[in-house]
Amino acid sequence: MKKEVYIGFKDADGNQTDPLPKQKDGILAFKLNKHTITAGSLGWGKTDWLVAIGAAEALKYPKNEILIGRKHLGSFNRSTRTSFDNMIPSELIKRENKQLGVIELYNGTKFHYVPLDGSKEAMKKIQGMNLGLALIDQIEEISEEVFLTIVGRLRRQNASRKTASTCNPAGHDWIWKRWVQNKRKNHGLVEGSIWREGTPPPECQRDVTFATCDNPYLPWDYIKGLLTDYPDRWVQRFIYGSWENFEGLVWPAAGRLPWPEGHSVQPQKVPNWWNKYIFFDWGHRNPSAAIFVAVDEQGTAWIYDCYHATGEWVDYHAASLIKKMKDDSFAGMYADPSMFSERDSEYTIARQFEDLGIYFEPANNDLQGGIDHVGRMWERNQIRVFNLPEFEPFWEEVENYRWSEMKVQTQNDPEKPIKMKDHFPDCIRYMANHLLTAEKPKRPAATRYLLSNRSVSPEKAYMGV
Incomplete structure (x- = not known):
């Protein structure tokens, strides 16, 4: 008798759970769009959503070729790979070639994990792929050139030929222009945050509800610590998910606003x-x-x-x-x-x-x-x-x-x-x-x-x- 395995979302104890409301919104957005991003703060389940999309597509289309990556493999292994291993049971994995960066399932689907750093070696590897799906974790870390190169390899028959990505807003970059400012056709965007701006920090777990947080299973003191211990600009970006963030700008005083507010x-x-x-x-x-x-x-x-x-x-x-x-x-x-x-x-x-x-x-x-x-x-x-x-x-x-x-x-x-x-x-x-x-x-x-x-x-x- 074949052993049944569970593929999907789990809670902190490893038990089966339903996706969070924003994760459900992301799943729907992926069905309706060619290029979908889940954006906003850290901690509301964007990476789990990304891997869940990959798992569903891997089983729906046998012998699929899926790219899954982040700018640096070190970051991928610490975050994306952890979610991957937690969601996709080892019983489904036929083999892994760590040298080539390939995980093959028993149904013939292959996940290619690649650094998306724009290097000649990485770009050459991407350009040789025949993809049915691309999963990009923290897309704000990569250049638009790398993204377009990946899109150009989505040509596999019997596959959705889509992209799914996660993002922490990084100001008015190419992602903001494509998904927010001039939202393009077939570009889906779902935004979430682990705390509503203007709401006082939580003082107990009862304060953390869906009314204030898109992941109310996070510990209240964790959220409070982020809100009180970090600089305001960091909080704007990584907690509230603001696209107007200036964290890391070389010249934060520069701006195109009319004089004298700007230059x-x-x-x-x-x-x-x-x-x-x-x-x-x-x-x-x-x-x-x-x-x-x-x-x-x-x-x-x-x-x-x-x-x-x-x-x-x-x-x-x-x-x-x-x-x-x-x-x-x-x-x-x-x-x-x-x-x-x-x-x-x-x-x-x-x-x-x-x-x-x-x-x-x-x-x-x-x-x-x-x-x-x-x-x-x-x-x-x-x-x-x-x-x-x-x-x-x-x-x-x-x-x-x-x-x-x-x-x-x-x-x-x-x-x-x-x-x-x-x-x-x-x-x-x-x-x-x-x-x-x-x-x-x-x-x-x-x-x-x-x-x-x-x-x-x-x-x-x-x-x-």
Whole structure:
């Protein structure tokens, strides 16, 4: 006689239990949508929901191929794998190949656990898959590029070809844009929290009910400890599930709100005696970005124009920049120092720009100093940005520029930001590093004659104003 095994949700003692209401909502959302996320606070059962979806799909479609992963395998093993082992009985598992990261069930379904860190090795492995389902734990940790690569492998016949993901909100990132701001068709979102914002912390277990908590089986003192012992910004994100969280932002003072609440101002004519600069960050496969800056006599930087393009060559960038430069004179034009490197060829990127009429100088690329200088400028309201549609990519990068998260809880906070979508932040760093020592313009007492050169050589760059 075959032994019956239970596959599904369990309580803390390992007993069979029904899914929580929000988990039921997530199951329904998965049935109705192509890409479903359960988001919000920690502790309300998102990962168990994710594994339950995987278990149901594994049994519904024999010989299925399912990706299950998180950015780092260490985090996967500590969290996702624990839920997997708790929900899927060992009696159903035929074999596991730890070297390849494959768990095979007796019905032929295979779970592939993969780090979703965007590395060449991981991406190559994903690109070789023929998937029927993808399960992503903590999708906010990965890039949109990795997500789209996974979606591109959902092509297996006799399968749902869907994604299910969990998420702790991380501000206005690509996930927020796709599932919240401009909710796309077939994108399902279920949000939960372990405590209602505005409700006093619990004082006993009777205070923890479905009216106040989406998982009332959590100990009351655990919830109270999180609410009282952690910083407010952490609580906003990990307890209340707020998408407006600023935890981990490099420049939390920066914002696109209208002046004076934020740094966005209406476009206006720039006095011709202000010092104008261009700061450029080079990329081909990655975006190239530039900011056009005018500095007044107080040292305030007015960013009046910007440039952003991906997958283009030097001639395209040069023509686009020259068009934006018009007949203005510039006190200096500074670019990513890597453009001047002769490691691969003496004909550097900077030399190519020179041949097309743009003479850049190497920018000061001091990372930590630049971050500090920019932070002080934001806080002192020394940066103002024209309110123009072309600044949307600028604000998207600046408002989501974050420090790398700690991999080990006992480590100090990291000193480097996440190296992703940092092209405009790099430009602003170049700007702040230069303006720290640059001479401020002086209001003219009489008419001054300006150079009309569209671009100037480094030797003549400081003759213009």
